[in-house]
Amino acid sequence: MVLQSFKNCLWLSCVLRTPKACFWSAASGDLIIQSVSNDIYQNLAVEDWIHDHMDLEKQQILFLWRNSPAVVIGRHQNPWQECNLRLLRQKNIKLARRRSGGGTVYHDLGNVNLTFFTTRKKYERMGNLELVVKALKALRPQLDVRVTDRYDILLDGQYKISGTAAKLGRTSAYHHCTLLCNADKFVLSSVLKSPYKGLKSNATPSVPASVKNLFEEDASLTSEMVLDAIAKEYAVQHQINHHITLINPADETLLPGISSKTKELETWEWVYGKTPKFSISTCLNIAYKDSVLDVKVNMDVKHGRIEVCNIELPEHWLPPGLHSELVKSLTGSKFCPNETTTLVTTLLRVCPQDDELHSRWSLLCENMIRLM
Amino acid sequence: VCIHRVRSCSSIRFIKSKYVCVFDKSAFKFSHQQRLFRTSPVSCGQIVQFKLSDIGEGITEVTVKEWYVKEGDSVSQFDSICEVQSDKASVTITSRYDGVIRKLHYSIDDIAFVGKPLVDIEIDASKGVAPEEDVVETPPMSHEEHTHQEIKGHKTLATPAVRRLAMENNIKLSEVVGTGKDNRILKEDILNYLAKQTGAILPPSPRGEMVPPLRRTEAVPAAKDKARKVPAPLSRPIAFSGKDRTEPVTGFQKAMVKTMSAALKIPHFGYCDEIDLTQLVQLREELKPIAEIRGVKLSFMPFFIKAASLGLLQYPILNASLDENCQNVTYKASHNIGVAMDTEQGLIVPNVKNVQVCSVFEIAVELNRLQSLGSAGQLGTSDLTGGTFTLSNIGTIGGTYAKPVILPPEVAIGALGKIQVLPRFNGRGEVFKAQIMNVSWSADHRIIDGATMARFSNLWKSYLENPASMLLDLK
Numbered sequence: 117m118v119l120q121s122f123k124n125c126l127w128l129s130c131v132l133r134t135p136k137a138c139f140w141s142a143a144s145g146d147l148i149i150q151s152v153s154n155d156i157y158q159n160l161a162v163e164d165w166i167h168d169h170m171d172l173e174k175q176q177i178l179f180l181w182r183n184s185p186a187v188v189i190g191r192h193q194n195p196w197q198e199c200n201l202r203l204l205r206q207k208n209i210k211l212a213r214r215r216s217g218g219g220t221v222y223h224d225l226g227n228v229n230l231t232f233f234t235t236r237k238k239y240e241r242m243g244n245l246e247l248v249v250k251a252l253k254a255l256r257p258q259l260d261v262r263v264t265d266r267y268d269i270l271l272d273g274q275y276k277i278s279g280t281a282a283k284l285g286r287t288s289a290y291h292h293c294t295l296l297c298n299a300d301k302f303v304l305s306s307v308l309k310s311p312y313k314g315l316k317s318n319a320t321p322s323v324p325a326s327v328k329n330l331f332e333e334d335a336s337l338t339s340e341m342v343l344d345a346i347a348k349e350y351a352v353q354h355q356i357n358h359h360i361t362l363i364n365p366a367d368e369t370l371l372p373g374i375s376s377k378t379k380e381l382e383t384w385e386w387v388y389g390k391t392p393k394f395s396i397s398t399c400l401n402i403a404y405k406d407s408v409l410d411v412k413v414n415m416d417v418k419h420g421r422i423e424v425c426n427i428e429l430p431e432h433w434l435p436p437g438l439h440s441e442l443v444k445s446l447t448g449s450k451f452c453p454n455e456t457t458t459l460v461t462t463l464l465r466v467c468p469q470d471d472e473l474h475s476r477w478s479l480l481c482e483n484m485i486r487l488m
Numbered sequence: 489v490c491i492h493r494v495r496s497c498s499s500i501r502f503i504k505s506k507y508v509c510v511f512d513k514s515a516f517k518f519s520h521q522q523r524l525f526r527t528s529p530v531s532c533g534q535i536v537q538f539k540l541s542d543i544g545e546g547i548t549e550v551t552v553k554e555w556y557v558k559e560g561d562s563v564s565q566f567d568s569i570c571e572v573q574s575d576k577a578s579v580t581i582t583s584r585y586d587g588v589i590r591k592l593h594y595s596i597d598d599i600a601f602v603g604k605p606l607v608d609i610e611i612d613a614s615k616g617v618a619p620e621e622d623v624v625e626t627p628p629m630s631h632e633e634h635t636h637q638e639i640k641g642h643k644t645l646a647t648p649a650v651r652r653l654a655m656e657n658n659i660k661l662s663e664v665v666g667t668g669k670d671n672r673i674l675k676e677d678i679l680n681y682l683a684k685q686t687g688a689i690l691p692p693s694p695r696g697e698m699v700p701p702l703r704r705t706e707a708v709p710a711a712k713d714k715a716r717k718v719p720a721p722l723s724r725p726i727a728f729s730g731k732d733r734t735e736p737v738t739g740f741q742k743a744m745v746k747t748m749s750a751a752l753k754i755p756h757f758g759y760c761d762e763i764d765l766t767q768l769v770q771l772r773e774e775l776k777p778i779a780e781i782r783g784v785k786l787s788f789m790p791f792f793i794k795a796a797s798l799g800l801l802q803y804p805i806l807n808a809s810l811d812e813n814c815q816n817v818t819y820k821a822s823h824n825i826g827v828a829m830d831t832e833q834g835l836i837v838p839n840v841k842n843v844q845v846c847s848v849f850e851i852a853v854e855l856n857r858l859q860s861l862g863s864a865g866q867l868g869t870s871d872l873t874g875g876t877f878t879l880s881n882i883g884t885i886g887g888t889y890a891k892p893v894i895l896p897p898e899v900a901i902g903a904l905g906k907i908q909v910l911p912r913f914n915g916r917g918e919v920f921k922a923q924i925m926n927v928s929w930s931a932d933h934r935i936i937d938g939a940t941m942a943r944f945s946n947l948w949k950s951y952l953e954n955p956a957s958m959l960l961d962l963k
Contacts, residue, residue, distance in 0.1 A: 168663050169663065169665070169681075190576075190578070191553070191571070191573070191578045192553045192554070192571075192573055192578065205864075205866060208864075215578065216576075216577070216578050217573045217574075217575075217576045217577050217578035218576035218577075218578075219576070236544065237544075239544050239545070240544075240545070241545070267575075267576065280576055281576045281577070281578075282576060282577035282578070283577070283578050283579075283580075284543065284544070284577055284578070284579040284580070285579075285580050285582075286566065286580070286582045286660070289544075318596075318597045320573065372665050372667070373665045392553070392554075392596070392597075393596075421738070445739070445742055445743055448736060448738035448739065448742075449738050449739030449740070449742075450738075450739055454833070454865040454866065454867075455739050455740055455833070456739075457867060457868065457869055457872065458740045458743070458833060458836055458867075458872065459739050459740045459742075459743045460743075460869065461869055461872035461873050462740065462743035462744055462746075462747050462872075463743045463746065463747075464873055465747050465750070465895060465896045465897060466746055466747055466750045466896060468811075468812060469809055469811060469812075469818070469897050474873070478869050478870070478873065481869060482869055485869070
């Protein structure tokens with residue numbers, strides 16, 4: 117029933133304040149919810165929570181969310197392969213690993229995320245994406261948007277405006293996708309370019325694509341309009357009120373256990389430690405005094421830690437004891453620039469106090485750190 | 489007491505103690521008090537080939553990305569077995585059976601086929617049948633004991649009764665939020681979970697009600713308590729299922745072990761004193777707003793650091809380094825004063841370079857820079873090397889006196905306690921409120937003697953107690 121009469125209402129600011137404890141159980145029929153938070157970890161935790169705790173047999177859910185700048189890699193990807201980690205650290209852009217598969221994406225407030233929660237049996241990505249396309253066309257009929265068989269949405273037949281990923285559990289499933297409305301394309305392309313050479317890995321690779329923002333086609337559009345159009349179309353297809361309920365991902369009474377889910381997503385062990393085993397084989401060309409040194413480095417990294425480390429230096433460039441000390445200390449250590457910096461500078465305290473030696477050590481270590 | 493079963497079935501399997509433990513796990517853990525009788529006849533565990541079920545969307549093959557179990561692990565129904573990926577979808581495969589993993593049919597990155605076997609699970613025939621057949625003779629406190637299983641980090645704490653309730657209702661324990669101690673799953677949690685599934689409206693149960701363990705809610709009502717005498721003292725052992733956790737010492741921690749071991753080879757002596765910072769506190773209050781306008785947070789450290797540098801000009805041996813064989817002392821020209829910082833990783837000591845040519849304000853600017861880099865985990869190698877003298881402001885966390893450890897290759901270190909407001913006598917014999925801070929110095933007794941340390945400390949103290957005197961000697 118319903119929908120036309122609600123056409124006027126419901127921008128996102130209209131919220132039905134249901135008593136929290138009854139919220140999930142009282143709502144009957146499918147739900148449209150939106151996060152008030154722009155924190156990538158909190159929002160990913162909401163997806164986890166719904167996936168683990170909600171009985172989607174009773175109600176399917178559409179979840180709308182946006183994040184402040186972040187790079188999100190897929191469950192089985194390698195962040196070193198996918199993005200420029202140095203740049204991320206410099207620009208204070210967060211790195212998150214989601215639980216669904218697929219490739220790497222850049223989020224900022226100009227990107228809208230949609231998650232479709234269903235039971236495992238009702239999991240159907242094409243239908244969801246067609247819903248989005250239908251909504252966009254209803255909003256602006258002249259938009260040339262269509263779904264491809266790789267589950268992307270293309271604008272003008274060539275620009276990717278949406279990427280998809282999914283997570284399936286025993287009884288529940290979710291399909292989420294991005295939608296580029298007004299994201300910073302310049303930052304996007306620079307952070308998604310990996311500078312790291314010599315990486316060999318079986319991690320899922322991303323497929324790069326040319327992107328475009330929806331708003332470049334029609335500057336009168338806003339994120340609110342897009343979200344509302346999608347919510348409206350979902351409401352029509354699911355025969356419910358066109359009504360978006362705001363939820364706060366920090367609300368422990370509404371979502372018991374959510375803060376520990378959020379914390380887990382932020383840990384180094386999840387973000388970096390879940391990287392599938394990979395190896396680095398490269399040659400550092402270090403300019404020293406009047407010559408250039410060739411230093412061959414080979415490392416195996418498992419669970420984000422250096423499992424095997426080999427550094428081939430010109431003979432006696434460093435005293436052999438020191439060389440083996442460096443290799444021994446790096447083995448088992450996190451493949452992380454901060455950890456390595458503190459490690460090598462601390463080790464320097466127990467080396468012979470020789471300026472020449474110190475400068476060689478620092479030079480070598482700084483180049484090693486640049487690999488991370 | 490563990491019960492060994494002799495197997496006489498045709499499959500060629502001998503008893504391994506591990507094998508027996510799996511089935512009598514609960515008996516093993518609390519073996520003093522509990523004995524397990526099986527009423528069903530002993531038989532071989534049946535090996536079932538668990539096939540990869542349909543993923544949907546017509547997908548026929550997936551890539552195995554991560555195993556959550558290995559051969560020999562025991563699994564319960566609904567525990568996660570592995571993670572597979574297909575065309576941007578990541579799928580968690582869960583077990584349909586209780587049993588022991590006997591074979592993994594694929595390695596990481598292999599392609600697995602829908603409908604083909606994924607793992608072989610040995611189902612315990614007696615366990616596979618309804619649990620009511622087990623007759624468990626337990627001591628009175630059995631409800632306190634809990635069994636837990638660990639499969640690659642998925643740990644669920646719940647009493648046997650709660651586990652049975654979950655099983656009967658087809659609930660996966662890892663999907664239930666435990667609100668008891670240590671996230672233990674209580675009966676109420678199962679009921680709450682069920683209510684959510686059926687759509688029943690439950691009033692929110694505040695956490696406080698969850699805390700008393702299951703057992704006490706079955707206790708007699710209050711009225712009868714009066715008739716009771718003094719409650720009987722604890723006569724049963726307290727079941728504690730916590731486990732020790734061993735981790736290797738790696739990376740930065742390993743380096744600290746080396747450094748600290750070397751440091752303790754240095755013969756340390758200590759020297760402590762009390763500094764009256766009343767005037768400095770006032771001075772800082774006046775200067776803080778000026779620094780703020782310039783965009784800098786001004787703490788006490790820039791003053792302590794500058795005063796130390798002025799002292800080192802008079803006593804340069806404290807800014808020196810002794811070589812390994814103790815043959816030569818090198819007097820360092822630069823005063824690179826290290827500031828100990830507490831971060832997530834542990835203690836790191838970046839240093840402010842060339843304090844001897846820096847103003848107090850410049851030191852404050854540099855400190856701000858090092859502090860923000862330190863908290864972001866982005867300090868560079870040059871920030872962390874080259875230090876010649878260290879101050880550790882442990883007082884920001886707490887404490888008065890300390891016994892700091894010298895950081896090689898330096899020869900001295902100072903630990904600053906917290907600033908306390910204490911009563912002191914002034915020159916006229918009157919009591920006044922003084923801002924007192926304690927300093928604890930440690931120095932290398934091979935080349936530093938007590939008198940030198942004392943004189944340096946006195947000079948440093950006089951600069952801080954009477955900040956105007958710093959003006960005379962500032963370069």
